[in-house]
Amino acid sequence: MGHYFDASPTATSRPASVRLTLDDLTVDLATDRGVFSPDHVDTGTRVLLAAAPTPTATQRVLVDVGCGYGAIAVTLARRAPHAQVWAVDVNARARDLCESNAAAAGCTNVRVVAPDDLPDDLVVDGIWSNPPIRVGKAVLHELFTSWLGRLAPNASSWWVVHKHLGSDSLAAWIGANGWDVTRLTSQRGYRILEVSGR
């Protein structure tokens, strides 16, 4: 049984398509087996995209950590054509989908990469993410430490995590490790954690 966070999913490919509808845009996204939420855009992802702030003109380097097939990355790219969007995922099938979804949506400002292919000195102005909670606490904490460490001074990040998947203990851990964390909203159990750099 594979996971959505496998580097090279072995699930037989079964291409499909889902529609993401938000107040300001509608986009069709190609999906497949072996990636996260292939049958519909995840509710947490939709809550994040509806409730977290839209990128501002001064935010020029944006990241979708764990991009999957690109619902967040494509939305950021459409909302902020002036910005460079980094879409990062360990799953090669997800990266391929994200790349073609960005192209199909007319976005030329998305760079899709594996975590190991990021520039070491990348400093980011904002992160919007539905993070891979199921990878386990140790890997998750490492992921947060490395990404929060890339935030520019005064930059912020928005993470959607369901309360049943440990959002409150994650928020406590983030706070205990020196970052400012607040709960921006909670909808249907999905908390959006706003975390700023230090």
Ligand SMILES: C[S@@+](CC[C@H](N)C(=O)[O-])C[C@H]1O[C@@H](n2cnc3c(N)ncnc32)[C@H](O)[C@@H]1O
């Ligand atoms: C909960 S899914 C969200 C996918 C997509 N953003 C969405 O909203 O549909 C989390 C994603 O994180 C990816 N992932 C797992 N470990 C990762 C890591 N260390 N760095 C980046 N992405 C990772 C998984 O492969 C998965 O696609």
